[in-house]
């Protein structure tokens with residue numbers, strides 16, 4: 064494999080966790096990195112949080128590793144998701160032995176529709192008093208997304224998924240979403256349960272172990288994945304993948320953490336695990352497995368950053384992960 | 392006080408917890424009950440989950456005590472909320488000594504905008520492929536809601552609230568909501584913090600003690616209050632109030648629980664606490680306080696239903712609460 068990976072550290076701790084993940088990536092794969100900028104800092108300098116050069120690098124690359132951005136996040140990540148036509152956001156949330164968690168039984172994946180819903184970006188101020196947003200749900204996007212979800216379930220040897228939605232209130236739009244996902248699941252022989260997204264929030268808080276794969280519209284996925292992050296011990300551990308047919312963007316679920324930026328103590332785990340998802344996307348399954356195993360081993364008895372109760376630096380954790388990789 | 396209260400048990404355990412709460416209400420206040428029907432059972436019999444007679448009773452009454460309905464819930468509760476122009480849904484979530492909770496430090500109130508957002512009910516199937524929902528946010532509704540929130544904070548001796556929203560994505564609509572709420576808070580001298588609703592889901596799961604009052608749009612409130620329910624030990628404990636200028640509807644946050652309906656073991660606490668909110672709404676503050684104190688005392692060392700690890704029946708819990716009321 065010699066693929067091109069665009070690299071966007073972004074802002075704040077992005078500049079710490081991304082280099083850490085690159086060190087790991089470099090140890091297991093032959094990848095060419097293209098370094099580009101996005102976020103608050105470049106916006107301050109140039110007026111544009113997402114320079115044309117960055118957008119181009121991302122659409123030219125086979126995959127992108129993204130750190131985190133600040134205030135300008137929505138101006139950066141939403142256009143990037145669009146640019147690579149990433150129609151699904153894959154967000155695994157699990158606990159690790161020895162890492163404190165509100166709900167230690169959590170081990171699930173959220174598959175979030177990544178192109179429409181309230182994220183379609185159609186808003187209007189109709190008058191001084193009235194504003195509207197058009198929530199868009201199409202059968203075609205729901206179908207493509209559901210096909211991915213079914214493949215995900217099949218290729219991971221699972222039985223099915225649970226659809227989270229609000230089709231009792233959003234009858235036409237979430238109605239279309241749920242009906243389409245159910246239809247595709249039936250065609251594929253995949254089990255499809257469903258639950259109202261509010262009820263699922265209660266269930267997740269009390270007994271997340273009952274869920275394996277949650278399939279949902281864009282904003283529901285945004286909420287439910289951050290809730291899952293809270294249950295497993297914080298955002299420092301959660302990777303994510305924005306997956307399109309040809310390209311992908313891989314990013315930790317956490318933000319740029321201005322409170323600890325510059326101290327070199329940010330937890331690089333989420334970004335390293337995002338790099339593992341990137342490897343898998345590029346077909347380097349064995350390397351992805353090796354990285355995950357090394358991360359698990361490091362979490363179990365290696366150095367830890369302060370968010371996990373340790374005193375290690377970002378670099379020390381990355382070095383420990385690299386140390387635990389099999390000899391190349 | 393001799394006020395008229397419409398009573399809608401609804402379906403399932405509604406027929407158990409509502410009579411239990413009426414017993415408590417009857418012991419502390421002079422209220423005339425008007426019994427009416429809504430929900431799945433009446434829909435099956437008459438084709439209409441919300442008979443005209445019920446709607447009329449609710450709009451004629453000073454307040455309504457609502458139990459829970461099944462499949463037809465949205466067809467019942469949404470028109471009822473509209474009918475009494477309840478522009479805010481008040482949802483307190485707290486833990487009680489001796490009751491197991493995922494996050495024992497939880498003690499907060501969610502104030503949910505109750506008239507618009509995605510609940511405005513404007514949906515269209517534009518083509519075989521495309522469906523849309525119009526999310527509505529008006530300055531006038533946001534302002535009325537914010538004024539209530541400020542009064543709530545002031546009359547409870549608190550400093551301020553935290554606005555939950557997604558104005559980085561829903562820039563125009565949640566932008567208008569947040570700006571308006573902030574404006575009103577500034578006019579009133581009430582502190583207004585804010586957080587993205589996804590980030591708040593993480594914070595709530597990990598450290599709910601940091602929030603007192605959360606102020607948010609309709610669907611955010613739906614999710615966040617069910618999340619809070621999960622943190623305090625389940626839906627059996629959460630009351631709610633749909634508050635309008637003149638009328639209110641008071642209902643437990645839980646559903647009609649078909650799995651245990653008919654067994655007489657449903658936890659009546661949420662409905663009894665909803666009755667306490669009803670008393671407060673009618674100006675019977677002392678009676679409301681007495682009911683709450685009796686409920687707390689019962690939870691601490693009285694009989695418990697199976698959901699809280701006990702073996703008591705619904706009626707035994709209600710009788711214990713009545714027993715612990717001060718002599719009338």
Ligand SMILES: CC(C)[C@H](C(=O)O)[C@@H](O)C(=O)O
Pocket residue numbers: 136137140141285559560589
């Ligand atoms: C930054 C923001 C636009 C983004 C989203 O809402 O998708 C973030 O919350 C996420 O979940 O990746």
Ligand SMILES: CC(C)[C@H](C(=O)O)[C@@H](O)C(=O)O
Pocket residue numbers: 231232261464465468469613
């Ligand atoms: C039944 C449903 C329409 C309702 C809502 O979404 O408001 C319920 O979830 C609630 O929170 O009271």
